[in-house]
Amino acid sequence: MKKGPSKGLLAVTAVLSAPQDQGAAGDIDPKQRLQQRRESSDAEQPLVDESVRVIPLQVAGCAAEWIVAPGADESTRLLMIHGGGFIMCGLNSHRNTSVMMSKYANCAVLAIDYRLAPETPFPGALDDCAAAWDYLLDNGPQGASEASSAYVMGDSAGGNLAASLLLRLRQEGARMAKGAILMSAALDLTCSSDSWITNNVSDVMLGNPALQPGGPLTGADRDWINLYMGDGDPAQSLASPLMDDLGGLPPLLIMVGENERLRDDSVRFHEKAIAAGVISRLERWPHVYHAWTSVNVEVPEADLALRRMGEFIRRESYKQVAAKRFSEFVDLSDAMAENARRWPHHLAVIEGEHQLSWAQFDEQLNRMANALIAEGIRPNDKVAALARNSLEYMVVMFGTLRAGACIVPLSGMASSEALAAMMDNSDAKVLFLEAGYRELIDPVREQLTGVGDNGFVGFDFEGDGWQSYADFIAGHSSDHPGIEIDPSHGFNIIYSSGTTGVPKGILHARSMRSREFPAGASTGYSPWARTLVSTPLYSNTTMASLLPTMGNAGCAVLMPKFDTQRFLELAEEHAITHAMLVPVQYQRLFDFEKFADYDLSSFLMKYSTSAPLREDLKRRVITEWPGGLIEFYGMTEGGVGCILLAHMFPHKLHTVGFAIPGNQLTIVGEDGNAMPVGEAGEIYGRSRNMMDGYFKAQAKTEESYWYDEAGHRWQRSGDMGRLDADGFLELLDRKKDMIISGGFNVFAADLEDVLVRHEEVNDVAVIAVPSSDWGETPLAIVEPTPGCQPDPVELQEWANTRLGKGQRISEVVLIEELPRSTIGKVLKRELREPFWQGEKKIS
Structure with a gap:
């Protein structure tokens, strides 16, 4: 996309900048002058993308058109109300806004033309917009069909109509839009909060009507205001009274001015929008971008505003899809196969210069699954892997699940003896190994009697009894193996941390894991999400972000090993939206002297877990890094789970949040009784998401449980903490570390x-x-x-x-x-x- 003003904007600018003869201007009827300015804005506007479909039609007696980008989801629809403001008007001038919204939002856009003006008073315009809304719900570009998700958006003065339409829909109990409004902070009119009810034209001005703060209005601008408002006073407050009634509506995005002459007014307008609850705090847009006229969509700031609006709509629409997809038990492997059918060309995995689309990734999973089945792997058998993060490791992990088997990711921090004990404990029949870890396995290979002769596979080497990864998978079918998944079968065995002895193997069932990834849609995991994976695949920390990514058709960008500068480079290069980091990684990133030089504006959410994130670090993350921050406190064993929405509760940064919905927490003292608010004790928890137990270690499993008087099973955390009066948990120490x-x-x-x-x-x-x-x-x-x-x-x-x-x-x-x-x-x-x-x- 080229940068700079479009032809239409240049034409309008020329008219505005032309010297005005005040004497001559007085001889021209204000309506005639308005018409001249309109004609100047109707200069032919070439499409920024000629691959879109433009379908003209009439809706509610007004000129309209469907705008549909290639591959757009036509059941997701956006009513785009194009206002005229003072000078920008007409579908031709505004068309590129609709084009970019269809592309960025992956939806069909019904654009309707409103040149809000004396001949089209506000109440009548709103009636027609309501009729267009009804039409959009029941009709798409291909004819009669019901919309699955519907949004309303207005640019310039059309933003006022869009906001008022939402108020009207709420008042009438009609089907409500999900919400999405683009409004100008300059030279636009906004109705008062009751004009849509009273049909009185009691509009007031929004923003500074002068081209310079405090500067005089041009004669043409004053004529336009007087035409529209009659004898109304053009002096206005900086934020419309309409804002007072918008609270409680679906999440809205009000995009306002981002340039020198509008900044002060825009900031105050934005603050009032936040105070009214209009802008969703979860979205955490780091900046407010100026996009007051749709003609200049080729200007970077305006284009970015539209991109963000599109991202919002895509995520909100996908939440509806996810709710239906995961309303009942869906195994992750089955969800991934569906991802490949629904979004075949979206990227699934990126590692360095290598990448796989969802269609390609799915084929590789099928080949791996069929190769494992040919090797004798049956449902609920175990397959182990010891390697750094890589594309091939991803194929092994999720190919194992596709075969109905259970993956056993091993830690390179363990000793040779501990690894041998893990292999024996897990009953793993196949071992995939990276060459860099041979020194750990070679000394104990003879002890790995559970692995078949052909079960030793080298990711990046062969020989000495090891076959290569390429040879293992070669020649096997890319067709789905058709294994029926049993929810009770194992998903993974993750061994607790430890470098000596035999760590405990924590077994997670398919049914447990299936409850973890659907909720990811609520924090932006979707087919347009990109997650930077910088923690190892053997860690449950990694699973907390990787599984929602893969279950919701996102893309995993892999780092074999964490490196501060490389993390920032990848985040900028791939427009990363999500990342799970541990506290030491956050510290190293903020210690990096060039941290602020990287563009991290694509981030929607960061996560932290594995250890408490210090209060000062949390504050830096939510103030210096775009997007929200969620801290998880929990156990690989499950049962105990807290969530802190740090960007929403900045006064609770000393805590790890409140119990995750579906989790129960209690603080138990040395006497076995529950402790009152504010008193310290051991943290116990219970939920549906609890491990099936330590693998082949029933005694240790029972030691980790506590049963209340009703016989309910609780998981003991081994951590000390206390709950405050609001139910937020302050983490104190490991019980064994208490002094x-x-x-x-x-x-x-x-x-x-x-x-x-x-x-x-x-x-x-x-x-x-x-x-x-x-x-x-x-x-x-x-x-x-x-x-x-x-x-x-x-x-x-x-x-x-x-x-x-x-x-x-x-x-x-x-x-x-x-x-x-x-x-x-x-x-x-x-x-x-x-x-x-x-x-x-x-x-």
Whole structure:
């Protein structure tokens, strides 16, 4: 798309900038002058995209046309009310707005022409708009058919008609639009909030009617105002009284001026819209873009405004699709097969220079599934993989599910002995391996007796008893294997973190996972979403964003390994909409000196989990990074689940949110009784989304459960916390990490929150160490801010002056970098071990 003004805009600009002879102007009838200005705006406007269909028709006695971009969903419809404002008018001048909306919103646009003017007073125009709305609900470009999703939008003065139409629909109890309004903040008229009811033309001006703040009106502008308003006073407030009645309507987007002469008025107008609840806070648009005339859609700011409107409509429409698709149990693999049929040309996976469309990805999943079946894999069998994130790993993971089997993703952080134990515990019959991890598997390969002779597959190598990935999948059919999915069968076994011993295998059933991805549509996961995957595929953290992406036909952009600069480059290059990050990744991104140089405006939502995200970091994310922020607190085992909509509850950033709908939380004290509000105890939870148990470890499974008096099963979290009066959970510590000093419970999180506020502290972990006086005492291990070398004694004194007497830190130790798991959790066990050799920790 070329940049710069269109021919129509240049023609209008020429008329506006031409010198006016006040004497001559007085000899011209105002209506005649208005007509001349209209004619100047009717210069032929070439389509920005000639592939669209333009179907002329008459609706409600007005000129109209259907605008349909190639491949658009014609059951999703948008009524586009083109106003005239002062000078821009006519379908020809406005057509490109409809063209771009059809493309960006993936819908059919019914454009109706309203040159709001003295000869078309507002109440009569609104009657005709209501008739056009009824027509749109029952008719599409191909004839009579019911709309599945319907929206109304108006540009320039048509935005006022669109807003009033929504008010009228609500008053009459008619089918309501989902909402979407584009309004101008300059040179437009808006009705008062009751003129659509009273049929009185009591309109007032919206925005600054002068071309310069406080400047005089041109003679033509004043004539136009007087024509329309009669003897009304053109002096106006900065925000229409219409705003007062818009609260409670479907989410609306009011796009207003973004240039120097309108900025002050626009900001105040925007603030009033937010105060009225007109703009959905969930959308979190980072800027307000100027798009006051549809003629200049080729100007970048106007085009971006339309793109955002289109994204909003696509997401809202897809929510309706998702609600129907997932109203009953749908296995993820079946949902993905349907994605390939519905959106075959949309991208499904991107890794570096390689990418697969949904049709191509689906074919690869079928080949992998058929290859596994040929190898003897049957429903509910187990298939393991040990590798970094890659396109091939995605094919293995979801191809295994397509075969009806259960995927066992393994961690490269585990020891050889632990990996061998996981393979034995899981009964995995096939192992896919990346060459970089051979040093972990080769020493224990002879112990992997459950894997068949042809079950050792190298992603990027072959030989020595390993066949290549390419050979394993080659020659197998791309047809769907037709395996019937049992909801009770395993989806995955995820092993709990740990580098020694045998971590517990957490088994998730297909039925549990099927309840996780449908809800993703509510936060923007859709066929137009792009999720940047920067955490490993073996982590449940990754699944929380990957599964909604794949279930809702989005695209996963893979990073084999997290790198700060590369993350930002990919986010900008691929217009990323979603990302799941762990706290240490957020910290590294904000520490990167060129963070602000990257365009992150495409983001709709970021997520954080695996460890608490510090309050100061949350505040930076919601103020310095476009899009919303959701923090999840939960367990791989399920049952315990909280959600913090950080962008909606900035006063609750010290918490991890409230219980996810469908989850129940309770705080239980040492005596086994529920604790009152504000009192600390262990966090227990229950929900439909709970693990089936630790695989082949019934005793450990039962240890993790607690049963209430009614016999209901609750999951024990092992975490300490307290609920506030609003039901928000403040996370305190792992129960095993709690410090018992002098018989009193000291929560490391309280101490860490104080220390991390020091400018020379980048991160900190407080642990319990033995004390002859107190039994245990807090010790702080500090990771300094890059470039700083704080004095440990001074830092200890600084913190202790801000802590209670029973919380005081006994010593501060500096460390270059805190030890972390691959998903960013600080490994406190490793930090404690040197201090507790030969000692028994009280807790």
